[in-house]
Amino acid sequence: MPVLVTGGSGHLGANLVRRLLDDGQAVRALERPGSDNTALAGLPVEWVPGDLRDYSATLAAVRGCDRVYHCAAKVSSGESQVREIAACNVVGTRNLLTAALAAGVQRVVVTGSFSAVGHEPGRPSDESMAVDPFEPLLPYQRSKVAVEHECLKAAVEGLDVVIATSCAIVGPNDFKPSRMGQVLLDFARGRLRAYIPGGFEFVAARDIVQGHRLAMDKGRTGHKYIFSTAYKTVDELMEIFERVTGRPRPRLRLSPPVMAAVARVVDAVARRVAPHAEPRFTPGAVRLLRMQRHADLTKARTALGYDPTSVEGAIEDAYADFVRRGLVRRQR
DSSP: EEEETTTTTTTHHHHHHHHHHTTTOOOEEEEEEEEEEGGGHHHHHHHEETTTOOOOHHHHHHHHSSSSEOOOOOOOSSOHHHHHIIIIIIHHHHHHHHHHHHOOEEEEEEEEGGGSSOOTBOBBBBOOOOOOOSEEEEEEHHHHHHHHHHHHHHHHTOOEEEEEEEEEEEOOOOOOOOOHHHHHHHHHHHHHOOEEOOEEEEEEEHHHHHHHHHHHHOOOOEEEEEOEEEEEEEHHHHHHHHHHHOOOOOOOOHHHHHOOOOHHHHHHHHHHHTTTTOSSSHHHHHHHHHTTTOOOOOOHHHHHHOOOHHHHHHHHHHHHHHHHSSSSSOHH
């Protein structure tokens, strides 16, 4: 029976589909009208038309599948497009889980976000920490918290669903590209003029794919597992980018308060001029970097046998893939 993958044209989905095909599994992918599916071009994938916000189309997509990987999401670090983010992420997930239960799907793995995990100063975040609703949360963060609630509701109704929580993904097959992929491209092209200190948890594309496979095979119903490769500061990332691309890092290292102020102005202007565009740097993105959150991987390691690789290797793979596709020229 085929495995359904939603969001197959995204960074995670493109890598997951390739892994499933390499494992000899038949893959069905949801083809949303107007979506750019270049990431899966030429692969032996069964395409089914539909939008997750349309329940009847979603039900048709899951019928005949025994397993589902729900990777589709509207990702944003901005404050606009609140209704679209909620519709794509929350309503879309609710429709998929309801359809999976009705169609008799054996198990669903839903991609979660590290931004929907709670945070306590001085302590790495684990699966038991709840997000503080009184903190300033981005619309995307709120939507991913609601997605987890939808998963728990579906588990109570009898659906076998597991949450695979992802951190910031780095790696190949990044066609759209992702925010981190665009930063690497800008760096490699000499267009990254400045950066700010801070840090975040990053996960190699191969590792988050492995995490999803482990969650599907070994995860407990209703549980979530955090998957990361390593915490890296922005300065450490710049050092890796230098080694991989052969280019020097930007000379301008802005202080976070200055960048936060600039981001607020740019974000306010962008929301008026281009409300549907995704800004490069937003106040929310700066805030997340300044928090310097670490992840506790104990649960994924002990319960699933998760064994991450390296962030630098993932960046090397991402850069080599960009070079192969002609998006950047390798330095001598």
